[in-house]
Amino acid sequence: MPSSLVIVGAGPRGTGFLERLAAAVPELYGGRPLDVHLVDPYPPGPGRIWRTAQSPLLRMNSRAGDVTVFTDDTVRLEGPVRPGPTLAAWAGTGGRRFATRPELGAYLGWAYARARDALPATVTLHEHRAAALRIEGPREGPQLVRIAGRAEPLRADLVVLALGHLDAEPDAEQRELAGFAARHGLVHLPPGPTADLDLSVLPPAGPVLVRGLGLAFVDLMVLLTEGRGGRYEGPEDALVYVPSGREPVLYAGSRRGVPYHSKPGYVLDGERPPLPRFFGPDRVDALLGRDGPLDFRREVWPHIARELGWAHYHRLFAAHPERTARPWAEFDARWAAAPPGDPGLAAFLATAVPDPADRFDPAALDHPLDGLRAPSAEALQDVLRRHVTAGLARRHDPAHSADAAVLAALDSVYGQLGRLAHRTDTGDWWHGFYSHLGSGPPGSRLRRLLALSEAGVVRFLGPRLTVGTDERRGVFRASSPAVPGAGTEARALVEARLPAATVIGTASPLLRGLYEDGARATPGGLLAVDPADGRIVQRDGRPHPRRIALGPYTTAGVGGGFVRPRSGGAAFAQNDAAARAALAFLGAASHPGLPAPVWKGGTP
Numbered sequence: 001m002p003s004s005l006v007i008v009g010a011g012p013r014g015t016g017f018l019e020r021l022a023a024a025v026p027e028l029y030g031g032r033p034l035d036v037h038l039v040d041p042y043p044p045g046p047g048r049i050w051r052t053a054q055s056p057l058l059r060m061n062s063r064a065g066d067v068t069v070f071t072d073d074t075v076r077l078e079g080p081v082r083p084g085p086t087l088a089a090w091a092g093t094g095g096r097r098f099a100t101r102p103e104l105g106a107y108l109g110w111a112y113a114r115a116r117d118a119l120p121a122t123v124t125l126h127e128h129r130a131a132a133l134r135i136e137g138p139r140e141g142p143q144l145v146r147i148a149g150r151a152e153p154l155r156a157d158l159v160v161l162a163l164g165h166l167d168a169e170p171d172a173e174q175r176e177l178a179g180f181a182a183r184h185g186l187v188h189l190p191p192g193p194t195a196d197l198d199l200s201v202l203p204p205a206g207p208v209l210v211r212g213l214g215l216a217f218v219d220l221m222v223l224l225t226e227g228r229g230g231r232y233e234g235p236e237d238a239l240v241y242v243p244s245g246r247e248p249v250l251y252a253g254s255r256r257g258v259p260y261h262s263k264p265g266y267v268l269d270g271e272r273p274p275l276p277r278f279f280g281p282d283r284v285d286a287l288l289g290r291d292g293p294l295d296f297r298r299e300v301w302p303h304i305a306r307e308l309g310w311a312h313y314h315r316l317f318a319a320h321p322e323r324t325a326r327p328w329a330e331f332d333a334r335w336a337a338a339p340p341g342d343p344g345l346a347a348f349l350a351t352a353v354p355d356p357a358d359r360f361d362p363a364a365l366d367h368p369l370d371g372l373r374a375p376s377a378e379a380l381q382d383v384l385r386r387h388v389t390a391g392l393a394r395r396h397d398p399a400h401s402a403d404a405a406v407l408a409a410l411d412s413v414y415g416q417l418g419r420l421a422h423r424t425d426t427g428d429w430w431h432g433f434y435s436h437l438g439s440g441p442p443g444s445r446l447r448r449l450l451a452l453s454e455a456g457v458v459r460f461l462g463p464r465l466t467v468g469t470d471e472r473r474g475v476f477r478a479s480s481p482a483v484p485g486a487g488t489e490a491r492a493l494v495e496a497r498l499p500a501a502t503v504i505g506t507a508s509p510l511l512r513g514l515y516e517d518g519a520r521a522t523p524g525g526l527l528a529v530d531p532a533d534g535r536i537v538q539r540d541g542r543p544h545p546r547r548i549a550l551g552p553y554t555t556a557g558v559g560g561g562f563v564r565p566r567s568g569g570a571a572f573a574q575n576d577a578a579a580r581a582a583l584a585f586l587g588a589a590s591h592p593g594l595p596a597p598v599w600k601g602g603t604p
Contacts, residue, residue: 002033002124003586006145006154008132008510009162010040011047012108012561013551016069016572017162019115020579022123024079028583031122032590037154039128039147045112046105049165054195057222058101061215061263061441064088065095066564067104069111075569077576082118084111086565098263098442101195108561128154134513135159135547143546157589158582160534161549164561165193167507168499177469177476177493184474187492191499194219202248202492204228209478209488210252211467212496213259217252218441218449220496224248225452232451236444239451250458251488252496253480255432257369257463258387259449260440265396268404273314275412278336279307284419294424300417301430302340305362308409310335312360315405316353326352360406366433369463372482377459380483384460385453392446410438411567418570421557422531425524428500461488501553503527511553519544522555529554533581534574545585548578 005021007014018038025034042048060067070084071077087107088095116125130147137143137156144153170178174190181188187201187208194216202208202224210217226232229244276283283303287294294300313335317328324331331352338345353359364370368387374380394400414434417426452458462480470477470489479487502525503511515521520528520539527549528537534550535543550571552559558570 002035003157003590004035004037004142004155005582005586006037006039006132006143006156006159007162008039008145008159009047009164009551010038010042010044010112010127011049011162011164012045012069013164013559013571013575014038014040014047014162014561015045015108015112015115016561016575017160017550017579018112019069019082019118020079020572020575021583022115022118022120023082024576024580024583025120025123027079028580029122029587031120032587034123034586035126036119036123037126037128037145037156039130039132039145039154041129041131041148043105043109044116044127045109047108047164049193049195050101050105050108052102052105052109054101054105055223055227056100056102057226058195058219059098059442059445060101060104061098061439062564063095063263064091064093064097064099067099067107067562068565069108069562071569071572071576072566074566075576076573078580079576084114087562098444132510134510137546139542139545156546157586158546158548160578160582161510161536161547161551163508163511163549163551163553164559165498166501166511166553167192168502168505169507171505174495177467180469180471180476181493184491186474186476188476189492189494191495191497193498194223194496197494199223199227202494204246204248206248206492207488207490208248208250208492208494209461209467209476209490210250210494210496211254211465211478213252213254213256214435214497215260215439215441216498217254217259217496218445220494221250221449221452221458222445224250225448225457230457232448236447239447241448241451241455241457243455243457247457248492249456250452251461251478251490252458253461253463253465253478255464256367256436257372257460257465257480257482258384258391259446260436261391262395262440262443262446264404264407265443266398266401266404268315268401268408270401271315271318272408273311273405275307275311275409276416277307277310279303279413279416281416284416287420288423294420296424296426296430300420300424300426304413306335306340307413308362308406309360311405311409312402313353316358316402319401320358320399323355323358324352325354358402360402362433365437367463369482372463374462374483377483377486377488380462381453381460384462385450388446388450392443396443407438410434411564415568415570418557418574419531421526422522422528422555425522425526427524459488467493500525501551501559503553506553514547527554529556531556532577534578535581548582550574550578 065088067087134146143156146153228246232239234240462482475489476493503515504525520537530543534548536547563569
């Protein structure tokens with residue numbers, strides 16, 4: 001019998017693994033037969049999130065020229081580089097535009113077909129449009145993968161999980177809110193991908209509370225306005241929203257109370273900060289050399305903050321020296337020598353960078369409305385519109401290109417953090433900070449948000465939002481300390497965010513079963529995997545020789561199936577290592593007389 005490999009998940013990550021498998025088979029597996037089973041209820045390539053059957057109003061938050069699913073010579077590979085086009089090159093369009101999600105789905109479908117066609121004739125690929133429900137089997141023998149709608153399980157010598165976004169079981173708060181909604185006939189939409197929600201339950205004209213102002217909120221805003229027939233008129237910098245009359249009124253707030261910063265409207269040209277400087281491989285090696293788990297905020301964040309600030313000031317001194325008052329060499333030396341929390345650094349910065357608007361202040365970036373008190377809800381709308389307008393202007397002004405340098409440093413840091421994922425829990429704070437600064441929508445989305453605010457279709461609630469219930473009145477109630485004593489009531493509540501990617505709280509019976517059967521999870525709920533090849537680590541400390549997992553729900557620390565070209569592609573490197581490890585194991589298993597494979601991360 002040919003060996004059998006089951007890949008669970010056919011989205012971008014599963015497609016990337018298949019591409020690396022096809023690249024490695026001739027070298028590592030020769031002419032031996034191999035059965036590959038691909039299991040996913042959604043179309044291979046785009047998967048669930050990027051499926052082509054969704055509204056064309058929804059767009060990516062990355063530019064088309066910044067998206068590729070193909071390797072290049074910046075990726076650390078043992079296998080061969082198989083270059084391919086970016087989304088923009090494939091579509092034959094400009095790289096600065098923001099493509100629709102169905103268009104990305106078509107690109108991913110094409111990339112999947114290319115990976116499939118690259119498989120040698122000795123590899124037979126079987127597609128199963130169904131959900132995987134459970135994996136069973138001993139360490140020493142074949143695994144059985146049970147899938148929906150099929151009586152007999154798939155037999156697998158090795159299983160690879162390449163899942164993306166996870167659904168979650170409702171936590172205590174969500175269960176309480178859902179129960180309250182059921183008792184009073186209200187609408188409660190829990191966390192989840194906006195494109196998957198049934199928004200028809202939100203009636204026109206009525207108030208809807210929205211908790212969250214990130215990317216899920218932007219999608220919600222689009223689908224409930226343009227998606228219901230509304231339109232915009234006028235020039236891009238002075239848009240006016242013309243309602244259809246079928247929109248609800250969105251009362252939206254969050255922890256920060258503001259939307260994510262938009263993507264920059266210019267290209268970072270000229271001298272770039274040479275990254276990494278303070279958070280590179282040497283620093284990560286030093287952190288890994290410490291004993292025990294690493295406290296992210298105490299032991300890791302100070303080095304990240306130093307890296308981000310240095311990138312900011314390097315660009316400021318290089319591109320805008322007229323706004324600085326010290327020689328760069330002096331500044332660079334002082335920044336490098338300052339210990340974390342150095343009380344004298346702030347005074348030095350004030351003399352070196354006179355304008356506070358030119359200084360890097362992560363606390364102010366993270367809490368832009370701290371201390372805000374507005375006399376009324378109407379006054380708060382003016383404050384928020386001014387904030388969004390100023391942020392848009394700054395993100396589109398090359399005079400503030402130091403901000404773009406910080407984004408480059410964020411990407412550099414993100415690439416390094418993957419190596420620490422099995423030793424530290426970055427928690428929700430880091431993801432929120434990163435997303436707020438570096439993962440925001442196109443500027444056009446925020447200009448439309450401003451128009452909706454002016455039209456009264458969106459009402460800002462403010463920061464540190466709290467949502468509760470009023471059992472007597474039978475309504476949801478939201479408030480913010482930014483408008484003392486005020487509150488907003490509604491019969492509908494939308495949680496505009498994705499649920500946390502954890503194997504402990506997941507709604508996936510597959511992952512929940514792995515955890516119940518002995519897979520290790522971190523205190524934050526991530527599935528523990530060997531950082532070298534992605535093998536799932538059991539609670540006895542041994543990696544499972546026949547189970548590999550890739551994705552954001554693991555301690556490998558790298559999610560996503562596409563990256564910016566020539567950015568190192570950490571996910572691609574993980575795919576390559578996992579594919580080669582899988583083939584080495586399958587080759588040894590099919591020839592018992594051969595030496596056992598040498599696992600990079602230790603013994604099976």
